[in-house]
Amino acid sequence: MDLIKPDTHIDFVGKMKKAFFVSVILIIVGISSLIYHRGPNWGVEFVGGTEVHVKFERNVKPDEIRTVLASAGYPAESVQQLGLPQDNEYLIRFSPKVVAFEQIQGFQVKVEEIFKSIVPGSKGVDILRIDYIGPKVGRELIEKAIVSVLIGCVGILLYLMIRFEFDFALGAVIALIHDILITLGAISITNKEFTLTIIAALLTVVGYSVNDTIIIFDRIRENLKKTEKRDFKELVNESVNQTLSRTVLTVITVFFVLLALFFLGGSVIHDFAFTLIVGVIAGTYSSIFVATAFVIYLKGKKRVAARGV
Amino acid sequence: MKRSSKHWITVILILSFLSVIFLIPTFAGDRLPEWWGKVFPRKGLRLGLDLKGGIYLLLGVRADKAIEHELANLKEDLVEKLNKEKILPKGFSSQDKTLTINFFSKEDLDKVRKDIEADYKDILEVEEKGLSLHLTLKDQYIKEVQRRAIDQVKQTIENRIDEFGVVEPSVQRVGTDRILVQVPGASRQDRERIINIIKRAAVLEFKIVKDAGPDKETLLKKYGVKSADELVSLGLELHPGDTGQENERYFITEHEAQVTGQYLSDARLIFDEYGRPAVGFSFRGEGAARFGKLTGENIGKRLAIVLDGVVKSAPVIQERISSQGRITGNFTLEEAKDLALVLRSGALPVPVDVEQEQTVGPSLGRDSIEKGKISMIVGGTAVVLFMMFFYKLQGVIANIALAFNMLFIMGFLSAFGVTLTLPGIAGLVLTLGMAVDGNIIIFERIKEELRAGKSPLAAIDAGYERSFWTVFDANITTLLTGLILFWFGTGPVKGFAVTLSIGIVSTIFSNVVVARVISDLIYAERRVEALSI
Numbered sequence: 001m002d003l004i005k006p007d008t009h010i011d012f013v014g015k016m017k018k019a020f021f022v023s024v025i026l027i028i029v030g031i032s033s034l035i036y037h038r039g040p041n042w043g044v045e046f047v048g049g050t051e052v053h054v055k056f057e058r059n060v061k062p063d064e065i066r067t068v069l070a071s072a073g074y075p076a077e078s079v080q081q082l083g084l085p086q087d088n089e090y091l092i093r094f095s096p097k098v099v100a101f102e103q104i105q106g107f108q109v110k111v112e113e114i115f116k117s118i119v120p121g122s123k124g125v126d127i128l129r130i131d132y133i134g135p136k137v138g139r140e141l142i143e144k145a146i147v148s149v150l151i152g153c154v155g156i157l158l159y160l161m162i163r164f165e166f167d168f169a170l171g172a173v174i175a176l177i178h179d180i181l182i183t184l185g186a187i188s189i190t191n192k193e194f195t196l197t198i199i200a201a202l203l204t205v206v207g208y209s210v211n212d213t214i215i216i217f218d219r220i221r222e223n224l225k226k227t228e229k230r231d232f233k234e235l236v237n238e239s240v241n242q243t244l245s246r247t248v249l250t251v252i253t254v255f256f257v258l259l260a261l262f263f264l265g266g267s268v269i270h271d272f273a274f275t276l277i278v279g280v281i282a283g284t285y286s287s288i289f290v291a292t293a294f295v296i297y298l299k300g301k302k303r304v305a306a307r308g309v
Numbered sequence: 310m311k312r313s314s315k316h317w318i319t320v321i322l323i324l325s326f327l328s329v330i331f332l333i334p335t336f337a338g339d340r341l342p343e344w345w346g347k348v349f350p351r352k353g354l355r356l357g358l359d360l361k362g363g364i365y366l367l368l369g370v371r372a373d374k375a376i377e378h379e380l381a382n383l384k385e386d387l388v389e390k391l392n393k394e395k396i397l398p399k400g401f402s403s404q405d406k407t408l409t410i411n412f413f414s415k416e417d418l419d420k421v422r423k424d425i426e427a428d429y430k431d432i433l434e435v436e437e438k439g440l441s442l443h444l445t446l447k448d449q450y451i452k453e454v455q456r457r458a459i460d461q462v463k464q465t466i467e468n469r470i471d472e473f474g475v476v477e478p479s480v481q482r483v484g485t486d487r488i489l490v491q492v493p494g495a496s497r498q499d500r501e502r503i504i505n506i507i508k509r510a511a512v513l514e515f516k517i518v519k520d521a522g523p524d525k526e527t528l529l530k531k532y533g534v535k536s537a538d539e540l541v542s543l544g545l546e547l548h549p550g551d552t553g554q555e556n557e558r559y560f561i562t563e564h565e566a567q568v569t570g571q572y573l574s575d576a577r578l579i580f581d582e583y584g585r586p587a588v589g590f591s592f593r594g595e596g597a598a599r600f601g602k603l604t605g606e607n608i609g610k611r612l613a614i615v616l617d618g619v620v621k622s623a624p625v626i627q628e629r630i631s632s633q634g635r636i637t638g639n640f641t642l643e644e645a646k647d648l649a650l651v652l653r654s655g656a657l658p659v660p661v662d663v664e665q666e667q668t669v670g671p672s673l674g675r676d677s678i679e680k681g682k683i684s685m686i687v688g689g690t691a692v693v694l695f696m697m698f699f700y701k702l703q704g705v706i707a708n709i710a711l712a713f714n715m716l717f718i719m720g721f722l723s724a725f726g727v728t729l730t731l732p733g734i735a736g737l738v739l740t741l742g743m744a745v746d747g748n749i750i751i752f753e754r755i756k757e758e759l760r761a762g763k764s765p766l767a768a769i770d771a772g773y774e775r776s777f778w779t780v781f782d783a784n785i786t787t788l789l790t791g792l793i794l795f796w797f798g799t800g801p802v803k804g805f806a807v808t809l810s811i812g813i814v815s816t817i818f819s820n821v822v823v824a825r826v827i828s829d830l831i832y833a834e835r836r837v838e839a840l841s842i
Contacts, residue, residue: 002756045665053673101663105501108668128673129359130497132666137367148797152790159789163782197732200802203794204739204809207787214786215750218779246753249699250746253692257742260688261735266680268359268673269735276739 004245012288013237013296019289023178030185037188041078043093043195044131046145048138049077050099052111053129056088056119064118065090072114074098074107080193083267089128091193096135104132145199152206153177160210164217167298172213175291179209179282186278192271201272205279208254212247212287219243220295232299236292251284314829317822325713328720335723354723357730358667359801360674363493364503367665367799368466370486374659375458376451380408383444387425394421399440407445418442455486458658463488466661468654469506483799488661497668502647508661510617511651513570515603516562518611518623519545523556532561540564548613550620553639560620562613567603569656572596576652578645579635586645587637590652601631616648674731681734689741696745700752702841706827707748714744714819721811730804740812743787747780747820752842765840766832773825780820788813 034040044051062079069076075098082089099107108130115125153173160169183205187194219239227235258280262273334341335353345351358365380403387410391398399411412418418440425444426435432450436443446454459482467480470490479491492503522528525537525547534540537547546564550557572592579589592600604612604626613623614636621638640648693711696704718740722729755772763771791813794806 055672101666104666108497108500126670126672127497128670130666130668132663134369134662134664136369137664144797148793152793155789155793156786159786196798196802197805200732200794200798200805203790204787207790208743210786211746211783214782215779218782242757243753246750249749249753253695253745253749254739254742256691256695257684257688257738260684260691261738264680264684264687265735265738266677266731268677268731269680269684272732272735 002245004248008241008244009237010241010244011237012240013233013292016289016293016296019285020293023182023286023290027178027181027185030181030188033185033188037191040184040188040194041191042142043193043198045133045196046138046142046194048133048135049096050094050104050107051129051131051133052092052094052108052127053082053131054090054092054115055126055128056090056115057121057124058119059085059088060090060118062090065092065115068114068118069111072110074111074114078193080191083270084263087267087270089267093193101132101134104130141196145196149180149199149203149206152203156206156210160214160217164221167295167302168217168220170298171291171294172210172217174294175213175283175286176206176209178286178290179205179279182282183275183279187275190274192274195271197268197272198275201275202279204276205283208276208280209283209286212250212284213291215246215250216240216243216287216292217295220292233296236296240288240292247284247288251280254280314826314833317826318830321713321823321826324717324720327724328716331720331723332716335719350724352723352726354719355726355728356674356678357728357733357801357804358491358493359669359731360678360729360734361493362496362669362671362674363491364495364500365665365667365669366490366492366504366507366663367483368488368490368507368661369664370459370462370488371660371662372455372458372486375454376406376446377403378658379446379454380406383408383429390424391421396420406451407443410442410444412440412442415440459486459488461658462661465655465657466490466507469651470503472650472654473503473506487664494671495668497670500668502643504663504666506647506651508663509651510657510660511570511648511654512617512656513573513652514566514615515568515600516546516566516613516615517603517607518560518562518613518620520561521550521557521559521611521623523558525559528559528561548615548618548620550623551638552620552622557623560613560623562615562620566615568592568596568599570652571655572599573652576649578642578649581635581637585637586640586642587635588640588645588649588652589633589635591633592631597631600634601629604631605629677731677734681731681738685734685738685741688738692741692745696748700748700842702831703748703752703755703828706824706831707745707752709827710748710819710824711741711744713823714815715741717815717819718808718812721815722808727807727811728804729808730801732801733804733808736805736808736812740809740816744812744816744819746783747776747816748824750779750783751776751820751824755840756842759840759842765838768840769828769832773821777821781817784813784817 062081065079066076069092074094077093077095080091082091108127112125112127119125153176156176157169157173160172180202183202187198192198216239219242220236223235223239258273258277261269262277265273330349332353334351341351384401384403396417397413399413402409418437422435422437422442425433425442429444432447434445434447436445463480463482466488470478470480470492475492475494477493481489483489490507495503520528520531528547529535529537532540532543532545534543540547540561541564544564545561548560548562550560572595573590574593574596576588576590579587581587608626608628610626611623612626613620615621616636621636636648693708696707698704700707718737751772754776755768758768758771759765788810791806791810795803795810798806
């Protein structure tokens with residue numbers, strides 16, 4: 001059985017210019033959102049402070065939580081709904097100025113009372129988790145997070161340089177950066193908290209996005225060996241078409257589990273799954289349009305240079 | 310059947326057997342028979358704190374304080390030395406890792422310089438500047454001192470947490486100067502107690518009282534000094550008091566403690582004659598001798614029991630005591646119990662700061678495990694049905710390989726005592742979805758080969774052979790990011806990195822070996838007209 005007919009001849013390469021504009025617009029929107037929000041909405045593990053993860057028995061508006069907390073003398077730095085709306089779970093962050101480490105003991109008793117004033121009853125409020133992060137750890141983690149994403153990109157660049165030519169490696173890494181930017185933009189637009197788990201998801205996107213790219217590159221290389229003297233663009237287009245069914249199928253199976261995690265995995269995993277879903281879509285799209293487009297561009301340039309000089 | 314397949318069958322069977330053995334404790338739990346533990350491993354998959362609930366504390370060890378102590382000790386040694394040589398120094402000052410002695414004359418300086426250089430040649434750099442000697446601790450020695458301090462802190466905290474009496478606490482070193490304490494099952498109500506037990510310096514000193522009074526200023530004036538620091542040069546020290554007596558809020562004692570908590574052989578909860586909780590302690594050996602000497606020589610005087618710089622009580626010494634004593638104060642039962650515990654486990658040589666804390670309630674973990682299971686079942690079923698529907702018999706082969714894959718991953722996680730965290734579960738579910746990628750790559754290749762006119766068996770051969778490097782390359786990049794995450798991540802994220810990385814290695818094996826072997830077994834004995842793909 002075939003999901004996609006074996007002999008498709010979709011003109012992907014011809015659509016690359018249009019795709020390029022789509023990508024640029026998406027990235028600009030994402031970066032604008034990042035600028036507008038003044039960078040990612042860093043989670044408590046990065047900025048330091050105290051964070052309370054709470055589950056209410058019924059739906060509560062974030063503003064309601066803000067108001068009662070502020071009037072009790074604990075203004076929240078951010079109140080964020082976690083998971084699906086029906087989970088009624090919230091992540092509430094307090095700056096270290098509001099709750100210092102020494103005050104946590106009293107604070108946690110007080111905050112439960114405050115929440116009970118919104119939703120009374122023995123099962124009305126369940127404080128699932130309290131996190132405290134000192135300033136030193138946060139700073140170190142931000143540095144480490146950035147370094148690890150960079151090492152991830154450089155590592156992949158090096159590996160692809162060994163396995164493929166430099167042009168291919170560069171194309172893949174540009175596609176990778178494209179995916180990271182789009183995913184970051186999506187997290188920023190939805191104003192999700194940028195936590196360690198999200199970074200884990202982002203790095204997984206880095207690894208997975210190259211996956212699809214490699215499958216296509218592999219085929220381009222194979223086809224190059226078969227026939228030396230052909231129009232490179234045409235060859236790329238043929239390779240993308242030949243691997244299209246694989247690309248689509250592998251994405252489908254990953255999507256099955258990602259959707260399961262997104263809808264059923266619980267509040268903590270929800271944002272993680274969201275990041276991966278965006279990343280996998282961006283990754284699949286970019287391996288067809290972005291990575292190959294750059295390889296064509298880089299190869300074309302070399303050919304012009306070789307001919308011209 | 311191919312010869313090579315036979316070897317692989319053996320490998321697969323051995324791996325499966327080992328995985329099952331390692332997994333049984335995870336599922337059987339306490340129902341395992343007695344003999345099992347003698348022959349096979351007992352420990353199954355461990356659950357992370359985010360799944361089990363409990364308290365997670367990342368402590369920063371103030372190793373720099375060890376250097377301060379080191380310089381203070383050095384200074385005391387030198388003061389003694391200069392006294393012997395009858396040299397009066399102009400003064401001492403210390404900064405970072407350097408102690409400076411200022412002299413009145415060059416002769417004084419020259420007199421001791423050689424001695425100091427010789428005595429401390431392993432630990433100090435000596436530099437002469439005018440009438441001062443700068444003594445700087447060598448970096449190698451500083452490292453050694455700090456390492457020792459951190460080791461000791463870890464050991465002490467370990468003792469304390471072990472005695473606190475919870476199941477499977479863990480105390481680990483993280484990086485160079487951090488200690489991670491995990492107390493599973495501890496609730497928000499236990500939090501303060503646990504932090505107090507861990508953070509308490511628990512430095513116990515016994516000093517003879519010289520004076521006591523209701524306020525600091527009057528006391529200092531009596532001794533003709535302006536600040537508490539000046540008292541030290543008189544061999545005295547000022548301590549705040551917490552004895553419950555209004556007219557004794559401050560004590561002046563001897564500077565040096567002749568007996569400290571390090572000589573204690575035991576400390577325990579007792580009750581005083583009014584039935585109030587107190588801490589009883591005992592000495593043995595050298596401690597008993599020192600304590601006996603201290604009390605024997607000072608009958609009629611008051612003995613200050615100083616805990617972490619505060620005088621807890623100051624009873625009058627009635628007679629020579631050597632082996633027993635007690636600390637009374639306004640303790641609750643719990644406080645006295647915890648104080649006895651920290652005194653037994655020894656003092657922290659340097660302070661620790663809580664840099665990160667997580668308290669997870671029990672409901673979060675239960676809920677997470679439940680939801681993790683559901684998403685695994687739903688996601689897994691979708692993948693399995695899709696493969697079966699789409700690739701028919703080949704899809705079934707892929708599914709069997711997937712089952713082996715999951716068995717290997719879980720077995721490996723159990724065997725190496727990897728801690729399963731919530732993101733770790735997500736990693737497992739994700740692996741379910743990514744694992745069949747390799748099969749799909751291979752199957753699509755087989756289809757292409759069939760279309761190119763190859764016979765079914767030749768197509769299978771070519772499909773597996775030509776796809777190997779594609780599968781390998783595609784997976785290796787994800788493995789790379791998994792390893793980076795392992796380096797970078799802490800706690801839960803590390804759990805994700807581990808499951809992801811192990812998942813990928815096992816997936817490559819299942820894709821290119823297990824699926825192939827099953828395929829060979831099915832097609833080997835008969836002539837294949839058409840592939841079910």
